[in-house]
Amino acid sequence: MRSAKKGQRPRKIPLRRCLGCGESFPKKELLRVVRSPEGTVALDFTGKMSGRGAYVCKRTACFEKARRAKRFQNNLGLDIPEDVLDTLAQEIRQYEEENADE
Numbered sequence: 225m226r227s228a229k230k231g232q233r234p235r236k237i238p239l240r241r242c243l244g245c246g247e248s249f250p251k252k253e254l255l256r257v258v259r260s261p262e263g264t265v266a267l268d269f270t271g272k273m274s275g276r277g278a279y280v281c282k283r284t285a286c287f288e289k290a291r292r293a294k295r296f297q298n299n300l301g302l303d304i305p306e307d308v309l310d311t312l313a314q315e316i317r318q319y320e321e322e323n324a325d326e
């Protein structure tokens with residue numbers, strides 16, 4: 225497990241708030257959940273998908289917290305089916321596993 229470096233915080237990095245823990249992080253450290261113009265919801269690992277985004281840490285704990293409080297729905301302004309949330313949860317878990325080996 226790597227811990228994020230603290231201390232250095234260049235001014236120009238845009239910060240976004242995690243819907244789980246409520247803390248602000250540089251955009252690229254967060255996972256973006258995007259509502260597409262078609263009204264579907266997807267995980268945006270590239271940060272380049274168009275649409276309205278909500279942010280959460282790439283951690284299951286934060287995702288589940290935001291999910292339980294329905295913060296994705298509130299933030300994106302639409303209903304998100306449970307199976308979509310399950311898929312997002314799985315992808316985050318996979319991300320965690322893939323990055324646990326460092």
Ligand SMILES: [Zn+2]
Binds near residue numbers: 242246247
């Ligand atoms: Zn968080």
